[in-house]
Amino acid sequence: MAAVTTTGQRVGRTVALVAIVAAVLVFLSPIYWIGSTAFKPREVATSVPPTVFFEPTLTPFVKLFTKRVQLKEKPTAEEYAAAPWWEKAIYDGGERVLKVKDSPQMSQYPNRFANSLIVAIISTVLAVGMGTFTAYGFSRFKIAGEADLLFFILSTRMLPPIVVAIPMFLMYRVVGLTDSHLGLIILYTAFNLSFSVWLMKGFIDEIPKEYEEAALVDGYTRMQAFFRIVLPEAATGIAATAVFCFVTAWNEYAFALILTNRRAQTAPPFIPSQVGSGLPEWTVIAAGTVLFLLPVAIFTFLLRNHLLRGMSFGAIRK
Amino acid sequence: MAALAKLHPGSRAAAHGWSDLTIRNLFILPTVAFLIIFNVFPLIYSLGFSFTQYRASGNKPAEFIGLQNFRDLLADPGIWSNFSTTAAYVLVSVGGQMIVGFGLALLLNRKFPLKGLVTTLLLLPMMLSPAVVGLFWKLLYDPSWGPVNYALGIGKFEWLSHPTNALFAVAITDIWMWSPFVMLLSLAGLSAVPQHLYEAAAIDRASPWYTFRHITLPLVAPILLIALIFRTMEAFKSFDLPFVMSTASVETVAIKLYQTAFQSWDTGRASALAYIVLIVVLAITNIYVKYLNQVKER
Numbered sequence: 283m284a285a286v287t288t289t290g291q292r293v294g295r296t297v298a299l300v301a302i303v304a305a306v307l308v309f310l311s312p313i314y315w316i317g318s319t320a321f322k323p324r325e326v327a328t329s330v331p332p333t334v335f336f337e338p339t340l341t342p343f344v345k346l347f348t349k350r351v352q353l354k355e356k357p358t359a360e361e362y363a364a365a366p367w368w369e370k371a372i373y374d375g376g377e378r379v380l381k382v383k384d385s386p387q388m389s390q391y392p393n394r395f396a397n398s399l400i401v402a403i404i405s406t407v408l409a410v411g412m413g414t415f416t417a418y419g420f421s422r423f424k425i426a427g428e429a430d431l432l433f434f435i436l437s438t439r440m441l442p443p444i445v446v447a448i449p450m451f452l453m454y455r456v457v458g459l460t461d462s463h464l465g466l467i468i469l470y471t472a473f474n475l476s477f478s479v480w481l482m483k484g485f486i487d488e489i490p491k492e493y494e495e496a497a498l499v500d501g502y503t504r505m506q507a508f509f510r511i512v513l514p515e516a517a518t519g520i521a522a523t524a525v526f527c528f529v530t531a532w533n534e535y536a537f538a539l540i541l542t543n544r545r546a547q548t549a550p551p552f553i554p555s556q557v558g559s560g561l562p563e564w565t566v567i568a569a570g571t572v573l574f575l576l577p578v579a580i581f582t583f584l585l586r587n588h589l590l591r592g593m594s595f596g597a598i599r600k
Numbered sequence: 601m602a603a604l605a606k607l608h609p610g611s612r613a614a615a616h617g618w619s620d621l622t623i624r625n626l627f628i629l630p631t632v633a634f635l636i637i638f639n640v641f642p643l644i645y646s647l648g649f650s651f652t653q654y655r656a657s658g659n660k661p662a663e664f665i666g667l668q669n670f671r672d673l674l675a676d677p678g679i680w681s682n683f684s685t686t687a688a689y690v691l692v693s694v695g696g697q698m699i700v701g702f703g704l705a706l707l708l709n710r711k712f713p714l715k716g717l718v719t720t721l722l723l724l725p726m727m728l729s730p731a732v733v734g735l736f737w738k739l740l741y742d743p744s745w746g747p748v749n750y751a752l753g754i755g756k757f758e759w760l761s762h763p764t765n766a767l768f769a770v771a772i773t774d775i776w777m778w779s780p781f782v783m784l785l786s787l788a789g790l791s792a793v794p795q796h797l798y799e800a801a802a803i804d805r806a807s808p809w810y811t812f813r814h815i816t817l818p819l820v821a822p823i824l825l826i827a828l829i830f831r832t833m834e835a836f837k838s839f840d841l842p843f844v845m846s847t848a849s850v851e852t853v854a855i856k857l858y859q860t861a862f863q864s865w866d867t868g869r870a871s872a873l874a875y876i877v878l879i880v881v882l883a884i885t886n887i888y889v890k891y892l893n894q895v896k897e898r
Contacts, residue, residue, distance in 0.1 A: 295710075298707055298710065298712075301707055302707055302708065302712065305707065305722070306718055306722065309721070309724075309725060309776065309780075310721060310724075312725075312736065312740060313725070313728075315739075315747060316733070316736045319739075328742075329745065330744065330745045330750070331750050332745065332746075332750050412630060412631050412634065413631070415627040415628075415630075415631070416627055416628050416630075416631040416632075418627055419623075419624050420628065423620060423624040425628070431628075431632070433889055434632075435632075435635060436885070436889060437882060438635050438639040440881055440882070440884075440885040441643075441881065442854055442857075442874075442877055442881060443839065444839060444854050444857045444858050444861070444874070445643075445646075445857070445877055445881075446639065446642060446643070448646055448649075448861045448870055448871060449642035449643065449646035449649070449871075450642050451656070451861075451862075452645070452649075452656055452867070469638070472634065472635060472638040472639055475631060475634065476635065479631065503617030503618070504618065504623050505617055505623065508623075533728070533729035533731075535729065535730065535840045535844075536839050536840065536858075540858075540862060550729050551731070553731075553732050553735065554731060554732070554735045554844050557738075567735070568736070571732055571735075571736065574729070575728055575729070575732070578727050579724060579727075579728075581727070582720065582723060582724055582727045583720055586719075586723070589723055589784060590784050590785070590787075590788055593781060593785075594785065594892070595892065597826070597892045597893075597895060598785070598788055598823070598895065
């Protein structure tokens with residue numbers, strides 16, 4: 283770059299910076315809207331004109347976790363004074379928290395959230411575990427028809443979920459796996475396995491073969507070399523692959539919609555289903571959405587240097 | 601798997617422990633078997649159903665009707681309209697993503713404060729769940745109190761209940777989600793353009809347009825092509841966003857498939873349609889992998 287900058291270049295740079303700020307604002311505003319709706323008082327959420335500044339409240343989160351009914355009669359002064367802050371917030375909204383023997387009853391949300399966690403974590407462990415072994419196999423050994431096998435593995439990932447869901451639904455019905463955690467775990471493992479093989483192969487290809495060969499000369503068996511030399515070297519890759527698999531399983535919608543309805547239902551089909559029932563309380567749905575999106579937002583920051591690689595199935599490294 | 605049985609002669613057969621051949625098979629075969637059982641077998645199963653008349657909701661056994669489902673589907677103008685809706689959706693949303701994403705990459709391809717943070721923030725939309733985020737776009741698009749109409753000052757514009765508007769509305773959301781993906785790939789492509797080419801162009805007093813047209817674009821093109829094929833394939837399969845935002849108005853092939861299979865319970869016909877979709881997707885995947893390998897070898 284030339285040391286002297288002309289006026290034209292300086293103007294160009296300013297315009298570019300303004301455009302960058304504008305782009306960030308446009309791209310983040312929907313996310314800001316979800317986040318802010320979760321902290322809005324009910325009447326502000328759907329106001330005309332839309333409210334940007336308001337006094338934040340935690341009431342939507344209290345509502346998210348509790349079962350409530352309309353108040354028939356106002357609580358007595360003592361009852362109200364004795365109630366903790368979150369119960370007061372519900373009273374203020376003209377409702378009361380349903381209780382069984384003094385302990386407040388939970389809404390369905392914590393259960394759906396837990397289902398999402400169970401299914402995403404177990405399927406991630408399985409997909410990354412199997413994927414790492416397979417990737418090592420493809421990386422280190424000569425395999426006849428390797429390119430075709432790898433294409434077959436990748437193509438299973440590209441199948442539209444609905445196409446696979448039709449026969450899976452029929453098969454699960456026969457073996458009793460519909461609406462079960464195991465059923466979803468198997469599907470998500472299969473879905474992520476191909477991705478995990480492709481991504482891990484890239485990471486393992488980068489570990490010099492000489493490391494293991496030196497270990498083999500030193501009397502390690504191939505398995506020992508794999509576990510003591512290759513796995514520690516691949517740790518970053520394994521972590522990145524795991525986060526990608528987790529995010530995919532966490533966000534998955536079509537399989538969960540078709541194959542679960544109550545017991546094993548995950549958050550993605552559950553959250554939109556709340557809109558269908560009567561007048562939707564957008565603040566409560568937003569509160570549930572914020573908690574649901576939060577892990578992924580955190581992971582995006584942790585993964586930021588691996589995003590390109592993950593998104594291109596390991597083809598583009600940087 | 602006869603092809604797997606013969607090991608490359610040069611590889612070291614361990615004197616102790618398992619042989620390399622055993623380890624290779626142990627590492628690879630379970631994955632291949634798992635994928636065959638849970639991906640290939642179900643598809644064979646549904647291939648069978650595609651030649652039958654069968655309702656998964658009823659008690660009647662499947663009745664073999666040969667190619668009738670395929671004949672009906674190809675003669676049904678409704679299906680063709682689903683395909684043309686999907687094509688229009690792919691065109692608008694992938695076209696938008698390529699333009700916005702590449703534009704963003706050109707903007708970000710310079711030094712500025714907080715560059716890392718800004719890039720990561722822009723990438724956030726593509727990581728979020730389309731079903732859940734799409735739900736909130738429905739709220740943003742609300743005709744009477746949605747912030748989109750208010751910000752644009754266009755009164756009570758009906759975004760999601762009118763078919764053409766809804767197609768654009770869903771495509772805009774898809775552009776918002778996936779432009780960052782095109783941006784990410786483009787940035788990688790741009791950073792790989794050798795700096796000396798730009799210096800040479802500057803010495804020759806090449807115009808910025810000439811530099812862009814003859815240096816930047818050709819060198820980034822392969823990676824843009826990858827983004828284009830991948831996004832085309834994904835947009836073709838689009839289900840979550842149009843389903844959550846506007847089932848009635850944006851009837852993509854995937855939505856039609858869902859309705860046929862799980863609302864009309866016309867399982868035989870749905871299986872046949874699934875096969876038509878499958879062939880299209882596998883064809884695009886094939887092209888995609890070919891280009892992926894080409895870029896990899898560079």
